[in-house]
Amino acid sequence: MIRFIIWIVIFGFCSSLAQAQGQIRGILLDGETRAPLPFATVFLANTTLGAVTDTEGAFSITNIPIGEYEIIVSFMGYYPLQQQVVVEGGKILQIELVMTPQVIDLKESLVEDIRDKSWYANLKIFEEYFLGTSMNAKRSKILNPKVLIMDDQQKPGHLIVSAREPILIENPNLGYQIRFVLQSFECNPEDRRWSYYGYPFFEELEVPARRMNRISKNRDRAYFGSLTHFLQAVYQDKLEDEGFEVYLVNRLKREDQLYEEVPSEVAVSATEMVLRNEEGNAYFHYRKPIFVQYNHESEETAFSMRFNKRKSFYQTSKFILRVHRIRLEQDGRYFPASGIYTEGYMGWERIGDLMPFGYVPQGETTLQIKSPEN
Numbered sequence: 001m002i003r004f005i006i007w008i009v010i011f012g013f014c015s016s017l018a019q020a021q022g023q024i025r026g027i028l029l030d031g032e033t034r035a036p037l038p039f040a041t042v043f044l045a046n047t048t049l050g051a052v053t054d055t056e057g058a059f060s061i062t063n064i065p066i067g068e069y070e071i072i073v074s075f076m077g078y079y080p081l082q083q084q085v086v087v088e089g090g091k092i093l094q095i096e097l098v099m100t101p102q103v104i105d106l107k108e109s110l111v112e113d114i115r116d117k118s119w120y121a122n123l124k125i126f127e128e129y130f131l132g133t134s135m136n137a138k139r140s141k142i143l144n145p146k147v148l149i150m151d152d153q154q155k156p157g158h159l160i161v162s163a164r165e166p167i168l169i170e171n172p173n174l175g176y177q178i179r180f181v182l183q184s185f186e187c188n189p190e191d192r193r194w195s196y197y198g199y200p201f202f203e204e205l206e207v208p209a210r211r212m213n214r215i216s217k218n219r220d221r222a223y224f225g226s227l228t229h230f231l232q233a234v235y236q237d238k239l240e241d242e243g244f245e246v247y248l249v250n251r252l253k254r255e256d257q258l259y260e261e262v263p264s265e266v267a268v269s270a271t272e273m274v275l276r277n278e279e280g281n282a283y284f285h286y287r288k289p290i291f292v293q294y295n296h297e298s299e300e301t302a303f304s305m306r307f308n309k310r311k312s313f314y315q316t317s318k319f320i321l322r323v324h325r326i327r328l329e330q331d332g333r334y335f336p337a338s339g340i341y342t343e344g345y346m347g348w349e350r351i352g353d354l355m356p357f358g359y360v361p362q363g364e365t366t367l368q369i370k371s372p373e374n
Contacts, residue, residue, distance in 0.1 A: 020370070022064050022087035026095040028057045028073060037075055037099060041166075041179065043201035045070040045082075046333070046357045050201050065358060065370035067329045070337070071097070072199040074166045074181045078102050082199065084335070115146075122150040126161050129187045129194040130351055133302050136173040136222060137352025143168040143177075161185040169351060170205070174222060175215040177203045180351065197338060202356040220363045222353045225294035225315050227346050228332035232367050235282055235328045237270040241366040243296035246273075249289040249318065261318070263291040274328070284334070285325040292317045292346070303348050317346035331357050331370050 028037045036057025043050030044061065047069070051059040066089045073081040078099040087093060123145055131137040142148075147167065151160040166179040179201040187194035207215060223229055225243075233242040250264035273286040294315040304311040319342055326339040334340065358371035 020066060020089050021062075022066055022089055023092045024061045024064065024071070024085065024087065024095065025092055026059055026097055028053045028059065028075075028097045028099065030078075031098045031100045037078075040073055040075040041201065042071065042073050042097070043179070043199075045072050045199040045201070045337075048202045048204070048356050048358070050203075065331065067331070067333065067370070068327075068335065069333075070199065071095075072181055072201070073097060073099060074179075075099060076165060080181050080183070080199075118152070119150050122152055122159055122161075123148065125159055125187065125189055126150070126185070129189075130161075130185060130196060131169070132348065132350035132352040133306060134300055134349060134353055135302065136171060136218065137350065138302075139173045140169055140171045140352045143170055155186075157190055158186055158188050166201075171352060172205065172207075173215070173218045174353075174355070175205050175207050175212075175219070176356075177205055178351070178354070179203070196350075200351070200354060200356075216362045219355060219359065220361045221297065222349075223355045223359055223361050224363065225297050225345070226349065226353070226355065227340070227342060228355065228357065228359075230292055230294075230319075230346075231284070231328060231332045231334060232330070232369065234270045234273055234284065235330055235332075236367055237274075238366050239270050243294055245293040245295065247291045247293070249291055261289075263293065263316070275325070282328040283325045284321065284328055287321055287324075289318060289320045291344075292319050294345075299345065303345060306348070315345040317342055317344035319346070330368070333357050 028040055028042065029035065030037060038053055038055045038057055040053045041050055042053060042059045042061070044064070049061050049064055051061050053059045064087045066087050068084060068086050071083050071085050079102050081097055081099050083097065085093060085095065126148065127142065131140050144165065144167065147163045147165040149162045149164065152158070154160055163182040166181050169178040169180060171178065180198050182196070182198040185196040229242065230244060233239050233244055239246060246268040247263035248266040248268060249261050251259045251261055254260050268286065268290055273284055275283045275285050297315055298313045299311055299315055301311060319340070321339065322341050323336065323339040326334045326336065328334050358369065360369050360371050
């Protein structure tokens with residue numbers, strides 16, 4: 001009888017987990033001929049969840065935590081495809097994805113194989129502003145740089161980069177290979193200003209078991225204090241428990257008559273930043289610029305050296321909402337993805353420190369995080 005009761009409890013627990021996850025099944029087609037597109041990677045942006053289409057263009061992505069996602073496809077000869085989908089617990093979402101053939105730019109095709117000294121110099125600039133300069137970024141490597149198209153002529157002093165295929169990035173410190181579908185990249189090295197946008201897909205690297213402990217520690221350090229971690233803490237109203245403090249921005253006039261922005265003494269709570277409707281949806285709607293301070297980790301030495309400042313025992317970032325409001329998910333996802341602008345530590349950490357949504361840290365946390373594994 002005891003064994004029977006235990007079996008019922010375990011079965012009930014597994015059933016509840018299945019109800020908290022969903023599945024996507026679909027087919028990928030050519031928009032003109034309606035022919036199936038085989039061997040294309042279909043994935044959910046910023047996750048480890050994806051699949052490859054079979055010879056009939058069919059695919060299936062399983063064990064998806066419930067919520068809204070951006071499904072992404074990039075395939076040679078077609079424009080990248082992005083579509084928002086909603087995954088419901090215990091249900092299978094059937095979708096048809098149609099890709100538009102890409103028009104070949106003859107001028108681009110003539111010059112894309114010409115890589116002179118200027119191209120390689122621009123590649124170094126791109127790697128610095130795209131991957132970053134942290135410890136994890138310096139170990140990261142772009143495996144297929146020849147897919148990059150560099151343009152330093154369109155806007156003087158600016159570097160604009162596009163890619164014909166997903167950029168393959170190997171990050172041995174975090175144990176991931178990333179397929180990054182680049183939508184836009186632009187930087188001004190003289191003013192140290194940059195912006196980029198795209199969709200990453202994370203795949204586990206095969207690494208020896210002896211290295212997994214170090215990789216887990218590196219992943220935790222990349223996750224804790226990140227934008228994802230902050231938004232999760234805001235959503236669950238656990239800023240203080242997770243080591244965050246939030247303050248309004250104060251502008252002070254210096255002796256040289258220039259203004260400097262510093263954290264004020266006015267603290268901002270999670271309840272002030274988040275609005276919840278009757279359906280249970282959460283929206284970040286706080287429009288004033290804020291400083292986010294993370295107290296459980298010090299800055300990397302590379303950060304303080306880059307900005308010629310004394311190393312701090314905590315990490316400070318400036319956070320600005322660029323739209324009227326963004327919708328938050330429990331695991332840190334937010335829509336629209338371009339609705340947030342960050343400076344300071346969060347802005348300094350880039351692709352080399354990026355972690356997938358749904359990552360569950362090994363270190364202590366008070367957060368409840370949905371993932372395919374838990």
